[in-house]
Amino acid sequence: MKIIVAIKQVPERDAPVRIDPAGTWIEESSLQFALNESDAYALEEALQLKEKHGGEVAVVSAGPERVGSTIREALAKGADRAVHILCDDLHSRDALGVARLLAAAIKPEQPDLVLSGLQSEDLGLGQTGVIVAELLGLPHATLILNVEKTETGVKVKRELEEGWFQSVELPLPAALSIQSGGNKLRYATLMGIKRAKTKEVRILTAAELGADSAPVVRMERIALPTKQKSTQMLDGSPKEAAAALLEKLKFEARVL
Amino acid sequence: MSGVLVILEDRGGRISRLSWEAAAAARILGAQRGVTAAVVGAQTEALAAEACGQGFARVVRVEHALLAPYTADGFALALEQLIRAESPDYVVFPHSYQVRDYAPALACRFGQVLISDVVAIGEGPVFTRQLMQGRFNASYRHTASGPCFVSVQAGAFRAEPADLPAAAPESFAPALDAAQIRTRPGEPFRSSAQTVDLAAAQRIVSIGRGIREAANIPLVEELARALDAELAASRPICDSGWLPIERQVGSSGHTVSPRLYVAVGISGAIQHLVGMKGSQCIVAINKDPDAPIFEVADYGIAGDLFEVVPALIAAVKAGKA
Known part of the structure; x- marks a missing residue:
């Protein structure tokens, strides 16, 4: 099976993210970046499918030069090769603009399966994978925890709300958005890290892909959320704060 | 139109x-x-x-x-x-x-x-x-x-x-x-028998990534017992297999509205908040004072959960004695 995994580099989970002076994006200069979590699960699913059924796993990622480190991480974990769509304006493109880039890069590859993480931890739009499927004319399913190959295609476990699941069967080629938690993630081995250095990373530019970047939806401003509730912060030593909290729960909120 | x-x-x-x-x-x-x-x-x-x-x-x-x-x-x-x-x-x-x-x-x-x-x-x-x-x-x-x-x-x-x-x-x-219609969907199913009914719980103590490793869960479990509360978790905890998915609160798990919800080491991602913000009284314990969980909390303690939780357990037990 030939599998393409679309991955995204995002600010590290606990990174101290600040809004830039213009209020239109975040300060990137001091940030550490990492592989988006659900994309890591998508990559894991792809690697496991390859281990069972053979074939090839390629990753594709759009973004500026720094994205190269996340691509290397994916290669170190076991992806065979990568396509880096070099573009500096990723966050000013809307989901359709990003999906057009990805779809243009994926299309000539003619993969059997296109996997992506369910949503990014920074923008959280949760739709790029579905739009890529639509642009490529592929059947798709979202919130997928497990993929099994069948004689005619794949059978996937899809998460529904409130603890329910369902199986969905799709013919190949198909596109799947992967939910986190379906597999145990692997770490890159030393050998993997070494090998990654020799693997192919093809660089494409947005211009080469000819993808239109005019957004239909524009993000105008970023701001801190306004508090909806007045939170009483309890200060002091842990012991003092704990005592104050119990007092409040008993006599103010009356929930104990 | x-x-x-x-x-x-x-x-x-x-x-x-x-x-x-x-x-x-x-x-x-x-x-x-x-x-x-x-x-x-x-x-x-x-x-x-x-x-x-x-x-x-x-x-x-x-x-x-x-x-x-x-x-x-x-x-x-x-x-x-x-x-x-x-x-x-x-x-x-x-x-x-x-x-x-x-x-x-x-x-x-x-x-x-x-x-x-x-x-x-x-x-x-x-x-x-x-x-x-x-x-x-x-x-x-x-x-x-x-x-x-x-x-x-x-x-x-x-x-x-x-x-x-x-x-x-x-x-x-x-x-x-x-x-x-290119896909063939099957009937919805639940993965396992339910042994806990979070939706009916009056008090819930819930843990998130701040707990760092599975070995630390018993600490919060003790707090839940002391408060006579059910133990719950945010998604990453269940993804890691540290608690069963039936204890997951949030858009992909249960929606709960207990009288008391204590969020321990939970940052408050939107997917978690939608599952618990209807709780009557919300307490948040988190080391990051800017964590979004404090936006929905009634009471907050910005501090190290590994110091705050033991203090809280001691205080609850002292109150009962």
Whole structure:
């Protein structure tokens, strides 16, 4: 099976993210970046499918030069090769603009399966994978925890709300958005890290892909959320704060 | 029609609660021109009857045998035809798992992008949605011509029946062919027997990533026991297999509203908040004073949970003695 995994580099989970002076994006200069979590699960699913059924796993990622480190991480974990769509304006493109880039890069590859993480931890739009499927004319399913190959295609476990699941069967080629938690993630081995250095990373530019970047939806401003509730912060030593909290729960909120 | 179309979702034969919240958002956008509601399925009579008399200018039954069970292909095809026929300015959806599955593809067919998971609508209209796991709000504007697709987050808009006379439902029969439905969905199932009923719990102590490793869970378990509370968790804890998925609170797990909800080491990503913000009293313990969990908490302790939780256990036990 030939599998393409679309991955995204995002600010590290606990990174101290600040809004830039213009209020239109975040300060990137001091940030550490990492592989988006659900994309890591998508990559894991792809690697496991390859281990069972053979074939090839390629990753594709759009973004500026720094994205190269996340691509290397994916290669170190076991992806065979990568396509880096070099573009500096990723966050000013809307989901359709990003999906057009990805779809243009994926299309000539003619993969059997296109996997992506369910949503990014920074923008959280949760739709790029579905739009890529639509642009490529592929059947798709979202919130997928497990993929099994069948004689005619794949059978996937899809998460529904409130603890329910369902199986969905799709013919190949198909596109799947992967939910986190379906597999145990692997770490890159030393050998993997070494090998990654020799693997192919093809660089494409947005211009080469000819993808239109005019957004239909524009993000105008970023701001801190306004508090909806007045939170009483309890200060002091842990012991003092704990005592104050119990007092409040008993006599103010009356929930104990 | 140039107005607002809201898609109401079927949840076990009734219109889902989130759909009524989407209808409230639709009314903000369509105050002058009125809101048309659509119900979609193989049998929509009961849903349409439920929608009638709820203040919609019109109720449209989008009905076809191939629309049950739900498939992304079926829903996208049927609603594409409805939207082309109606040409609304706005199409509003509840931000459910089902909508996330088909609405981005549907919007794409119109060269549009779904403005997803909206928490507020202001003058303009300007749509607010959250970024960075709830740490920031971002405002979005639709800058193209053509229909604007919007989905609304659970709990963000107050569902209120409007006061308009009921009109008889209309029917819309989409042209669908079985060959166009490429996926074959199976029956919904639960993964395992349920041993805990979080929805019925009066007190819940819930843990998140701040717990760092599975070996630390017994500490919070002890707090839960001392408070006579059920133990719950945010998604990453269940993803790691540290607690079973039946203890997961949030959009992918349970929605709970206990009298007391103690969030320990939970940052408060939006997916978690939608599952617990209806709790009567929320306590948050987190080392990061800027964590979004404090936005919804009644009481907060910004501190190291490994110091605060033992102190809290000691205080609870002392109070009981």
